[in-house]
Amino acid sequence: MDTVHDINPDHAELARDLAGRGVKYAVAAWIDVLGRPKSKTVPIDHLPNMLAGSERYTPRGMGGIGHMNPIEEEVAGIPDPATLRVLPWDRRIAWMVADMSLSGREPYALCPRSILRKQVDAAADMGYVAQLGVEPEFYVFKPESLGPGAGRLIPMTLSEEIKPSPAYDVEASLDSLPFLDRVCSYLEEMDFGLFSFDAEGGEGQYEFDFAHGPVIESADRITLFRLAVRQAAKECGLLATFMPKPYPEMWGSGAHFNMSLEDESGQNMFRSEEGNNGWSKEAYQFVAGVMHHAPALTALANPTTNSYRRLVERLADGEISWAPTKISYGYNNRSCMIRLPANRPAIENRAVDSSANTYLTAAYMLAAGLDGIRQGMDPGQARDDLSYAAEADRLPRSLIDAVEAFQRDPLTAEVFHEHFISDYAEMKIGEWERANLEVTDRERSTYLLNL
Incomplete structure (x- = not known):
């Protein structure tokens, strides 16, 4: 197959080195709109061709967005060699992340990584380097509880007797260590800079925290993290899910975004000894921009109908959900959408959930924050109060509300190509409509005999 670029002789040497280490195959994953990596797999001696852009795809309709079009121009996957690493759970495979390109001429309109890169470049034009840290949460279940008629999913470790919550409970973590240790080993080998892990508030729910980095690098890392978690779960005979809210009484799974700006010398631009409460003017302007565009951002940060089961004040049992519902900010107020934490020089967006595509969400959040700085x-x-009762604008209550806000906001057209906007809106409106067509058992028990 023809290549997009000339083959680099150094890449042949790289292929030989990897083969000598037992690597047999290479993948260069482009990321679909659902956040899943997609790639062809090539023999390692074909790595130089892959790095030159030899592998082509027809992604529309196969990446969670758009309609299949057999006559559409193919898209080339252009690997980023800086992302190459050998997968620790299968050392036969070399992993890379790829950008999607129309024959090497221009970024593909539906490529999440290219969309994020555009906003990184916009930040650079203003003299900023965008940084991101993500706090991913997820559930782990026993797969034997799956299937028709199987009933409720069984968490990996039952901790219902730990009241009021298994969050941070050492025994719950130790009981889950065979799985958690496997994930940790993979992350350490891939140089994630693991900080900590813990049992979270839901039964079978966990959170990992690791080093922040440049925003594209962090998005690449989250893609690989999700893959590693699923792989470790399968190896332990378990099922890991990033679904935001598996059951109404369970805590939702967030993926809090901690975003900051640095100058070109690496100096953080959000902290200031002379600023208000230690935060700079740019930090407050960035917060204001994110809040201003929050309804539109929600369509990406909370991209499923299930996401809005999480953005509620209380769980089904009446306990506080810890998820935000109002467009507000506070310094150590975890009921707000935005928190300005004391222990790190980054603003924390607590609305983002675990189903979000990191690239798309980060692109819009960064664009919103930069807009706040530009507009002052x-x-x-x-x-400093519980924001649920505050007189403040509310985050969208449903996916359809969020998508309509996404379509209305002028910033959307600055961040995304018109084809992305139309295809994404069509996909998500269809998802909401299909869910809204269902008549549930709860509705029948409430209305059938009473109306």
């Missing part, structure tokens, strides 16, 4: 926006007063 003011976020108003920080909240």
Whole structure:
């Protein structure tokens, strides 16, 4: 197959080196709109061709967006050699992340990584380097509880007797260590900079925290993290899910985004000894921009109908959900959408859930924050009360509300190609409509005999 670029002789040497280490295959994954990696697999001696852009795809309709079009131009996957690493759970495979390109001429409109890169470049034009850290949460279940008629999914480790919550419970973590240790080993070998892990508030729910980095690098890392978690679960005979809210009484799974800006010398631009409460003018303007565009951002940060089961004030049992519902900010207020934490120089967006595509969500959040700086926006007063009862604008209550806000916001057209906007909106509106067509058992028990 023809290549997009000339083959680099150094890549032949790289292929020989990897083969000498037992690597047999290479993948260069482009990321679909659902956040899943997609790639052809090539023999390792074909690695130089793959790096030159030899592998082509017809991604529409196969990446969670758009309609299949057999006559559409093929898209080339252009690997990023800086992302190459050998997968620790299968050392036969060399992993890379790829950008999607129309024959090497221009970025593909539906490529999440290219969309994020555009906003990274916009930040650079303003003298900033965008940084991101993500706190992913997920559930792990026993797969034998799956299937028709199987009933409720069984968490990996039952901790219902730990009241009021198994969050941070050492025994719950130790009981889950065969799985958690496997994940940790993979992350350490891939140089994730693991900080900590713990049992979270739901039965069978866990969170991992690791080093932040440049925003594209962090998005690449989350893609690989999700793959590693699923792989470790399968190896332990388990099922890992990043579904935001598997059951109504369970805690939702968030993926809090901790975003900051640095100057070109690496100096953080959000902290300031002379600023308000230690935060700079740019930090408050960035917060204001994210809040201003929050309804539109929600369509990406909370991209499923299930996402809105999480963005509620209380769980089904009446306990506080810890998820935000109002467009507000505070310094150590975990009921707000935005928190300005004391222990790190980054703003924390607590609305993002675990189903979000990291590239798309980061692109819009970064664009919103930069817009706040350009416009000199003011976020108003920080909240120090429980924000659920605050007189503040509410985050969208449903996927359809979020998508309509996404379509209305002028910033959307600056961040995304018109084809992405139309295809994404069509896909998500269809998802909402299909869910809204269902008549549930709860509706029948409430209305059938009473109306």
